[in-house]
Amino acid sequence: MIRIPDAARREIDDALELALGRLRARSAALGESAAALGVATAAAATGGKKLRPALVVAAFESFGGDIAHTPGLWRVAAAFELLHAGFVVHDDLIDGDVERRGVPNVMGAFRERARARGGDDADATTLGAAAAVLAGDLLLFEATRLIATAPVPAPQRAALFVLLDDALLVSAAGELADVEQSIGDDLPPTSSLLRTARDKTAFYSFQAPLAAGALLANASEDQRAALEAAGSEIGIAFQLADDLIGTFGSRAQAGREPGADLRASKRTPLISLAAETEWWPQVASALALAPTGPIAIRDAQRELAASGARERAVELIEATLRSARGRAADASLPRDAVVLLATLAAAVEERIPR
Amino acid sequence: MIRIPDAARREIDDALELALGRLRARSAALGESAAALGVATAAAATGGKKLRPALVVAAFESFGGDIAHTPGLWRVAAAFELLHAGFVVHDDLIDGDVERRGVPNVMGAFRERARARGGDDADATTLGAAAAVLAGDLLLFEATRLIATAPVPAPQRAALFVLLDDALLVSAAGELADVEQSIGDDLPPTSSLLRTARDKTAFYSFQAPLAAGALLANASEDQRAALEAAGSEIGIAFQLADDLIGTFGSRAQAGREPGADLRASKRTPLISLAAETEWWPQVASALALAPTGPIAIRDAQRELAASGARERAVELIEATLRSARGRAADASLPRDAVVLLATLAAAVEERIPR
Numbered sequence: 001m002i003r004i005p006d007a008a009r010r011e012i013d014d015a016l017e018l019a020l021g022r023l024r025a026r027s028a029a030l031g032e033s034a035a036a037l038g039v040a041t042a043a044a045a046t047g048g049k050k051l052r053p054a055l056v057v058a059a060f061e062s063f064g065g066d067i068a069h070t071p072g073l074w075r076v077a078a079a080f081e082l083l084h085a086g087f088v089v090h091d092d093l094i095d096g097d098v099e100r101r102g103v104p105n106v107m108g109a110f111r112e113r114a115r116a117r118g119g120d121d122a123d124a125t126t127l128g129a130a131a132a133v134l135a136g137d138l139l140l141f142e143a144t145r146l147i148a149t150a151p152v153p154a155p156q157r158a159a160l161f162v163l164l165d166d167a168l169l170v171s172a173a174g175e176l177a178d179v180e181q182s183i184g185d186d187l188p189p190t191s192s193l194l195r196t197a198r199d200k201t202a203f204y205s206f207q208a209p210l211a212a213g214a215l216l217a218n219a220s221e222d223q224r225a226a227l228e229a230a231g232s233e234i235g236i237a238f239q240l241a242d243d244l245i246g247t248f249g250s251r252a253q254a255g256r257e258p259g260a261d262l263r264a265s266k267r268t269p270l271i272s273l274a275a276e277t278e279w280w281p282q283v284a285s286a287l288a289l290a291p292t293g294p295i296a297i298r299d300a301q302r303e304l305a306a307s308g309a310r311e312r313a314v315e316l317i318e319a320t321l322r323s324a325r326g327r328a329a330d331a332s333l334p335r336d337a338v339v340l341l342a343t344l345a346a347a348v349e350e351r352i353p354r
Numbered sequence: 355m356i357r358i359p360d361a362a363r364r365e366i367d368d369a370l371e372l373a374l375g376r377l378r379a380r381s382a383a384l385g386e387s388a389a390a391l392g393v394a395t396a397a398a399a400t401g402g403k404k405l406r407p408a409l410v411v412a413a414f415e416s417f418g419g420d421i422a423h424t425p426g427l428w429r430v431a432a433a434f435e436l437l438h439a440g441f442v443v444h445d446d447l448i449d450g451d452v453e454r455r456g457v458p459n460v461m462g463a464f465r466e467r468a469r470a471r472g473g474d475d476a477d478a479t480t481l482g483a484a485a486a487v488l489a490g491d492l493l494l495f496e497a498t499r500l501i502a503t504a505p506v507p508a509p510q511r512a513a514l515f516v517l518l519d520d521a522l523l524v525s526a527a528g529e530l531a532d533v534e535q536s537i538g539d540d541l542p543p544t545s546s547l548l549r550t551a552r553d554k555t556a557f558y559s560f561q562a563p564l565a566a567g568a569l570l571a572n573a574s575e576d577q578r579a580a581l582e583a584a585g586s587e588i589g590i591a592f593q594l595a596d597d598l599i600g601t602f603g604s605r606a607q608a609g610r611e612p613g614a615d616l617r618a619s620k621r622t623p624l625i626s627l628a629a630e631t632e633w634w635p636q637v638a639s640a641l642a643l644a645p646t647g648p649i650a651i652r653d654a655q656r657e658l659a660a661s662g663a664r665e666r667a668v669e670l671i672e673a674t675l676r677s678a679r680g681r682a683a684d685a686s687l688p689r690d691a692v693v694l695l696a697t698l699a700a701a702v703e704e705r706i707p708r
Contacts, residue, residue, distance in 0.1 A: 026523055030553065033534050034527035090491065094484045118538035130448040130533045133487065134526040137444065137494060141522045144495060148502040148515060161502060168495045169380055172488040173388035179484045180387050184472035199384065 001347040002340075004054045004061075012053045015078035019142055020045055036113065040106045041135040045085035047101070052084050052209045053077035059213025059227065062336035070216055072150035076160065079146040080209045083164075086139030087171060087204065093132035094179065101255070107132040140168070152216065159215050167204040174200025181267055190272040194236060197269065202235025206344075214337075226331030227341075233324035234344050237317045241351040243268040244313055248301055249353040259297035262290040270304065270313045279307035314352055321345040355701040356694075358408045358415075366407045369432035373496055374399055390467065394460045395489040399439035401455070406438050406563045407431035413567025413581065416690035424570055426504035430514065433500040434563045437518075440493030441525060441558065447486035448533065455609070461486040494522075506570065513569050521558040528554025535621055544626040548590060551623065556589025560698075568691075580685030581695075587678035588698050591671045595705040597622040598667055602655055603707040613651035616644040624658065624667045633661035668706055675699040 020042035027038025056077040060070070067073060089106050092098075098108035110131035111124040119127065147160050177196040181188045210231040214224050245254050246261035247270055254260060261268060265287065274283045286303040289296040304310055328341040374396035381392025410431040414424070421427060443460050446452075452462035464485035465478040473481065501514050531550040535542045564585040568578050599608050600615035601624055608614060615622060619641065628637045640657040643650040658664055682695040 023523075027527070030524065030527040031531065031549070033531050034523075037526065037530050090487050094480065094487060096480075114534075114537055117534065123537045126448065126450075127533050127537065129483075130530055133444050133448060133490070134530055136487070137491070138522060138526055140491060141494065141498060141519070144498045144502070145515060145519060148498070149512065158503065161499060165495070165499060168492060169377075169388075170384065172391065172492055173381070173384040176391050176484055176488055177385065177387050179481050180468075180471065183468055183477045183481065195385070 001049070001051055001351075002054050002058055002344060004057050008057050009050075009054075011074040012050060012057065012077050012081070015074040015146075016045065016050075016053075016081055019078060019082065019146060023138065023142060036110075037131060037134060037138075040109050040131065041089075041138050044089050044100075044106050044135055045082055045139055048081065048085070050081055052080035052205060055206065055209035055231075056080055056213040056216075058340050059210040059337070060217045061213075062340040063214050063217035063219045063223070063334055064336070065213070065217030070152070072152035072156075073213075073216055075146045075150040076152070076212055076216060077209075079143040079150075079164075080204075080212065082139050082143035082146065083167065083204060086136045086143060087175075089132055089139060090136035091175065093129060093136070094175065098128070105132075106135040156215060160212060163208050163211055163215070167208045170199050170203045174198070174203070182265075187267060187272055187275050190269050190276065193267065193269040193272050197239040198232060198236050201239045202232050206235030206238065207231040223331065223333055223337070226327055226333055227337060230324040230327040230341050233320045233327070234341065234348060237320040237324070237345070237348045238351070240269060240313055240317045240320070241348055243270050244310070244317075244353050245351065247304065248310065253353060259290070259294075259301060262287065262297050262300045265291060269316070270309055273312045273316075274304055274307040274309035277307045277309065279303070283307050283309070317348070317352060321348060355403070355405055356408050356412055356698060358411050362411050363404075363408075365428040366404060366411065366431050366435070369428035369500075370399065370404075370407075370435055373432060373436065373500060377492065377496060390464075391485060391488060391492075394463050394485065395443075395492050398443050398454075398460050398489055399436055399493055402435065402439070404435055406434035406559055409560065409563035409585075410434055410567040410570075412694050413564040413691070414571045415567075416694040417568050417571035417573045417577070417688055418690070419567070419571030424506070426506035426510075427567075427570055429500045429504040430506070430566055430570060431563075433497040433504075433518075434558075434566065436493050436497035436500065437521065437558060440490045440497060441529075443486055443493060444490035445529065447483060447490070448529065452482065459486075460489040510569060514566060517562050517565055517569070521562045524553050524557040528552070528557070536619075541621060541626055541629050544623050544630065547621065547623040547626050551593040552586060552590050555593045556586050560589030560592065561585040574686075577685065577687055577691070580681055580687055581691060584678040584681040584695050585698075587674045587681070588695065588702060591674040591678070591699070591702045592705070594623060594667055594671045594674070595702055597624050598664070598671075598707050599705065601658065602664065607707060613644070613648075613655060616641065616651050616654045619645060623670070624663055627666045627670075628658055628661040628663035631661045631663065633657070637661050637663070671702070671706060675702060 024038040024042050028035040057073065060073055092100060092105050093107055097105065098111060099105055104112060107128040111128035114124040114127035144164060147157065147164055150157065174196050178200050181193065181196060207228045211224055211228050214227050243261065247259060249258065251258050257263065271287065274280055283303045286300040290300040324345055325342060328338045378392040378396050382389040411427065414427055446454060446459050447461055451459065452465060453459055458466060461482040465482035468478040468481035498518060501511065501518055504511065528550050532554050535547065535550060561582045565578055565582050568581050597615065601613060603612065605612050611617065628634060637657045640654040644654040678695060678699055682692045
């Protein structure tokens with residue numbers, strides 16, 4: 001989604017590997033089961049696209065940050081990857097997912113481990129959940145520790161902690177709302193679902209890493225506020241595009257079965273947009289059948305498109321990105337920061353399945 | 355278990371309430387479901403005996419710490435209560451417990467909330483687990499934040515972070531081992547079960563808070579090492595006494611059904627001690643029936659006692675406490691620290707059900 005220099009990418013990888021290698025080594029000293037937890041925890045934070053660290057670094061550079069005099073940059077960037085990994089592990093636990101990118105995740109690996117030790121289904125469920133809870137705890141703590149001990153001036157560290165504090169609470173609020181909105185007969189209004197997207201994803205994935213980079217580059221408060229507002233909108237648009245991918249995207253684009261969100265009856269803004277149209281009764285019937293198989297999924301896709309919801313979702317993404325670009329132009333942001341936001345907005349647009 | 359001056363207790367309560375009040379207020383600003391999470395999370399950290407904060411303060415005072423010049427003391431003490439609360443919430447999640455002290459815990463409260471919103475059993479399970487994961491995350495982060503931002507000199511903060519880092523990892527290792535040791539046909543050896551007690555409970559509940567208090571009082575490294583070693587042993591003895599309470603204690607002492615550990619087929623060192631005796635076949639048969647009801651529980655209690663395991667567990671507690679007292683006497687600890695350790699050892703002895 002965003003390119004940063006290879007040298008920067010290597011620095012991030014090194015900072016991350018330093019943290020994860022340390023975790024593996026310390027775990028190994030605590031016995032065989034702790035060693036397995038350390039390996040699985042480190043694996044959960046490895047191999048991702050590292051979007052959030054890249055955003056920290058890109059924002060830092062776009063505000064003219066002086067890399068040679070900011071040795072803490074890479075640790076802060078790596079911390080955002082660990083934060084993301086911790087959230088993903090706990091999110092998978094909440095959703096009951098045992099795989100990620102086609103291989104067993106922490107929960108899946110420890111379910112297998114329980115079975116290999118002679119455990120039954122209940123043992124496997126308990127051990128899988130235990131390992132996922134603990135791995136997420138370790139990752140979230142490690143993210144926090146990296147920032148608490150990063151070599152940055154005390155006022156910057158305090159400001160980073162305010163960001164991190166918000167990231168934990170806002171993301172938790174979004175995650176909880178996401179679960180609650182899946183319960184009961186009533187479909188939540190689009191505004192609530194958009195707010196959940198902002199809280200669950202946009203804040204910690206876009207707004208906070210951009211703000212962290214700007215902060216380390218000594219951006220002014222006004223500049224940071226403009227960057228955060230634009231970052232939040234780009235994050236919401238990113239999530240809306242993700243919903244379109246999960247609903248209409250090809251297998252190649254989604255990286256999983258096409259229409260997975262329909263199969264899982266996920267309540268996305270796309271669905272609530274359809275509910276606001278006269279076409280809703282037909283859409284609702286098709287959605288109710290979608291979990292039954294590929295043919296029903298294609299029906300639901302057709303009905304959603306016919307209702308105009310797909311088109312409206314695309315318009316909503318475009319409008320949100322327009323607003324983000326407007327904020328970038330209005331504010332007294334440095335030219336490179338404006339370019340960064342434009343690049344991110346374009347990358348989100350690119351992701352919309354057409 | 356340990357007395358500290360009322361004024362100190364009030365300072366701890368104030369620091370804790372400041373943190374929890376802030377969490378409630380910030381959650382309330384994020385919408386209705388976040389507000390409910392904030393309330394439940396704060397409640398989970400309220401009303402405990404605050405043993406760990408008391409240990410921080412008692413250790414600090416026993417090393418002649420200067421309270422007037424250590425404004426960060428109360429925050430650090432409060433952080434250990436938040437750490438404990440976070441572990442308890444996640445432990446309850448792993449164990450599937452929906453109550454604590456006779457009232458719904460976070461998981462229980464959010465299961466009810468799901469039902470009130472028209473959710474079915476699956477919805478209730480998912481929402482309960484989600485809330486418990488997130489509440490624990492918030493508490494563990496808040497513990498970390500209090501220490502990261504406490505007004506203490508930088509070298510002390512760094513040393514506190516090393517302690518906290520160990521507390522997170524060692525406790526996770528103990529929690530995971532506890533679950534793994536319940537799986538499969540083979541009863542783990544007593545040495546493994548004792549190690550789990552040390553990792554899961556003794557480190558974060560005794561060793562780390564005592565070390566934190568000593569550290570804030572500028573104890574020497576040697577003194578801290580002696581205190582930590584003795585604290586670890588007192589913590590193990592505490593857990594062994596707790597196992598005796600959960601197996602043989604009265605309803606009044608256990609605060610729950612007598613023999614709850616037997617009903618839950620918990621693999622404690624008490625059980626593995628019985629397995630090392632010739633009486634084991636009879637004990638094993640009685641234990642297998644214990645989950646069926648109160649009469650079978652009384653049988654299992656009788657067989658365990660007849661095997662000599664109960665007596666051996668008491669001896670093990672006495673020997674562990676003797677070793678802790680020996681360490682206290684050997685080392686160059688200040689007189690008050692020796693008295694503190696002796697007081698703690700005596701309090702653990704007092705808890706042994708006779």
